[in-house]
Amino acid sequence: MTEEVLQDSCRLLGTVLAVQANYYRVRLDSDGEMASLGDGENTRLNSSHSSLLLCTRRTRLKKIGQQVMVGDRVLVEEPDWTGQRGAIADVLPRKNQLDRPAIANVNQILLVFAVADPPLEPYQLSRFLIKAESTGLDVVLCLNKSDLITTQQQAEINQHLTNWGYEPIFISVYKSINIDDLANLLKDNITVLAGPSGVGKSSLINALIPNINLRVGEISGKLARGRHTTRHVELFDLPNGGLLADTPGFNQPDLDCTPEELAAYFPEARQRLAVARCRFSNCLHRDEPDCAVRGDWERYQHYLEFLEEAIARQSQLNQQADPESTIKVKTKGKGKHQYEPKLESKKYRQKSRRTQLQELQELYRESEE
Numbered sequence: 001m002t003e004e005v006l007q008d009s010c011r012l013l014g015t016v017l018a019v020q021a022n023y024y025r026v027r028l029d030s031d032g033e034m035a036s037l038g039d040g041e042n043t044r045l046n047s048s049h050s051s052l053l054l055c056t057r058r059t060r061l062k063k064i065g066q067q068v069m070v071g072d073r074v075l076v077e078e079p080d081w082t083g084q085r086g087a088i089a090d091v092l093p094r095k096n097q098l099d100r101p102a103i104a105n106v107n108q109i110l111l112v113f114a115v116a117d118p119p120l121e122p123y124q125l126s127r128f129l130i131k132a133e134s135t136g137l138d139v140v141l142c143l144n145k146s147d148l149i150t151t152q153q154q155a156e157i158n159q160h161l162t163n164w165g166y167e168p169i170f171i172s173v174y175k176s177i178n179i180d181d182l183a184n185l186l187k188d189n190i191t192v193l194a195g196p197s198g199v200g201k202s203s204l205i206n207a208l209i210p211n212i213n214l215r216v217g218e219i220s221g222k223l224a225r226g227r228h229t230t231r232h233v234e235l236f237d238l239p240n241g242g243l244l245a246d247t248p249g250f251n252q253p254d255l256d257c258t259p260e261e262l263a264a265y266f267p268e269a270r271q272r273l274a275v276a277r278c279r280f281s282n283c284l285h286r287d288e289p290d291c292a293v294r295g296d297w298e299r300y301q302h303y304l305e306f307l308e309e310a311i312a313r314q315s316q317l318n319q320q321a322d323p324e325s326t327i328k329v330k331t332k333g334k335g336k337h338q339y340e341p342k343l344e345s346k347k348y349r350q351k352s353r354r355t356q357l358q359e360l361q362e363l364y365r366e367s368e369e
């Protein structure tokens, strides 16, 4: 069933913002859906909170094993406007899906860094960018605390990041610089926010959603942030449209791509590969002859360093000796060791059918560990 068909029949369509026990908090689309409703049902329009319905999942969906996750577009039936209840009758096909955190239909990642305090560290920024790129989603790079640097310094940072293939948006939560521009980029999208600790993510969320404390307080007690967060996933409504999922702060995301994948996560390398080819299809762009990627681009050293890391990681996995890897050692008989996959490790099973989006799940996992 497509969205058009559903809208034609004037059913209620909405987006799942949170899942709590067996209930789904659904925000109904703001327009169009009232047309088919009879008189007396319009009370919803007069109440400021009424487009939020607490819904159950129809038995039919349970029977066919249809899960409902945060970010899902759903068809709601039997709205009770007074009690703010409803029932989810159908789930529209997902554009994409992250398993951890469980969010469907994510459009982009908003990566937040600060230009100062904490200082902008190129390698750390690269690491986050690569991790974000590996999801295959669009990446919006936002640099906060621009109030702490001069225009000249900002121009220099901007030049570097342009060389890297990005168009950063410089903001200051303190001075309300470019917050509206950023809000515009988030409009009509489902965005997942990420970035290291101390760059101003909480401050930014408060600036983007002025009533968030109130709202969050109403719904989930408090906006859990930092290392000791629950795994509760929630999408927050942005006042001008769009939904934002917050992530806890973390400092060094682990790069777990293969050596072969790495170049694709550098826009500079992608640009080079778009116009030329390496002699070898499995070129790692180090010292191979006729390499189209190797060169004096600014982050080439980052590439080499991360490549070493990826190679080391891979050989570690190949040796099957890393206890943190997906392999466990099983002691057999007289002290003989045998390696076998840890079957309880979801990570292991995901590896074999990994999509780029699943990289993001790991980004979350690291942030929680």
Ligand SMILES: Nc1nc2c(ncn2[C@@H]2O[C@H](COP(=O)(O)OP(=O)(O)OP(=O)(O)O)[C@@H](O)[C@H]2O)c(=O)[nH]1
Pocket (backbone or CB within 6 Å): 144, 145, 146, 147, 148, 171, 172, 173, 174, 175, 196, 197, 198, 199, 200, 201, 202, 203, 204, 225, 226, 248, 249, 250
């Ligand atoms: N100068 C300046 N400081 C800011 C700005 N935005 C936030 N800060 C400060 O930066 C510090 C960290 O801000 P938070 O919002 O807690 O940062 P965070 O990214 O949420 O940090 P974690 O919760 O550790 O992930 C606080 O002292 C803020 O007041 C800004 O635009 N300019």
Ligand SMILES: [Zn+2]
Pocket (backbone or CB within 6 Å): 278, 279, 283, 284, 285, 286, 288, 290, 291, 292, 293, 294
């Ligand atoms: Zn090459």
